[in-house]
Amino acid sequence: MTPRTGTDRDRIQSIERGFAVLLAFNDEHPNPTLAELASVTGLSRPAVRRILLTLQGLGYVEGGSGRWRLTPRVLSIGQHYAASNALIEVAQPHLLRLAEQTHESASLAALDDTEVVYIARVPVRRIMSINVAVGTRVPAYATSMGRVMLAWAPPEQVERVINTSDMRACTPKTVIDPTRFRAVLRTVRDQGWALVAEELEEGLISASAPVRDQSGAVIAALASSTSTGRSNADRVEAEVVPLLLRTAEQISADLGHRTAASPPIIQGRDGFF
Secondary structure (H helix, E strand, O other): OOOOOHHHHOOOHHHHHHHHHHHOOOOOOOOOEHHHHHHHHOOOHHHHHHHHHHHHHHOOEEEEOOEEEEOHHHHHHHHHHHHHOHHHHHHHHHHHHHHHHHOOEEEEEEEEOOEEEEEEEEOOOOOOOOOOOOOOEEEHHHOHHHHHHHHOOOHHHHHHHHHHOOOOOOOOOOOOOHHHHHHHHHHHHHHOOEEEEOOOOOOEEEEEEEEEOOOOOEEEEEEEEEEOOOOOHHHHHHHHHHHHHHHHHHHHHHOOOOOOOOOOOOOOOOOOO
16 A cells, blocks of 8 residues: 555545535536536435535525525635635725726736636736636736746746646647747746737736735736727837736735845746756
8 A cells, every 4th residue: 555645644535525516616517416426526425425415514505406506605715715814905095096997807817737817816807708806816827917827937837837728729829838828927027017919808908917925936927908909008008007907016016025125036046047
């Protein structure tokens, strides 16, 4: 028998399974049956049944007519994150101001493994076919937000994204070649911002700038998005990127980062390059 690692010993399998069941509720399975949940999670039906009954007792799911659905109490998990995260509170007025200045949507996102997660957003108009809201996840490799955060990420994290993402072409313009992708990250780091035009979705243009904490580490990406029907990449670079950089610097300053006191690239956190 293979001995378990310390990391394995410290993990509580029942909690992992409970979250697996919760996360199985999605667009494809908004009201799944027990059998569907067992198929999606790979867990046995008896195990899924016990988990569902536990979650029902806690008020996070409810069942009827053989199908299950999430309850509004699930939203409280995300609310606790927002309430306990100073970054979101600090960034919100800056997002609103940026949206007013650009007349386009402004977003704040964090990196979660191979994906970017929207953690705050001020929408102006719907420009993407996907429903973008707080909690929405998009692939890091195909977004300006993901590239901003990966440009300063440790090399092993960049390689993990390259090796574990499917790196499919979302559009004909998506950069999926690993060598070219690394070069793109080098450019982002050199210039201090990222711009992606029609790589995640045709017609979508997005620019991002890094947000830093007190130590200077990049902890989030600030983004402004528009459509090719309203603007173009050159115009976004000339008119929006300066606003993005200034706003990102203001958020970073509110979080305690001082440009004069610490260099943009922190020693010991040189990231990928």
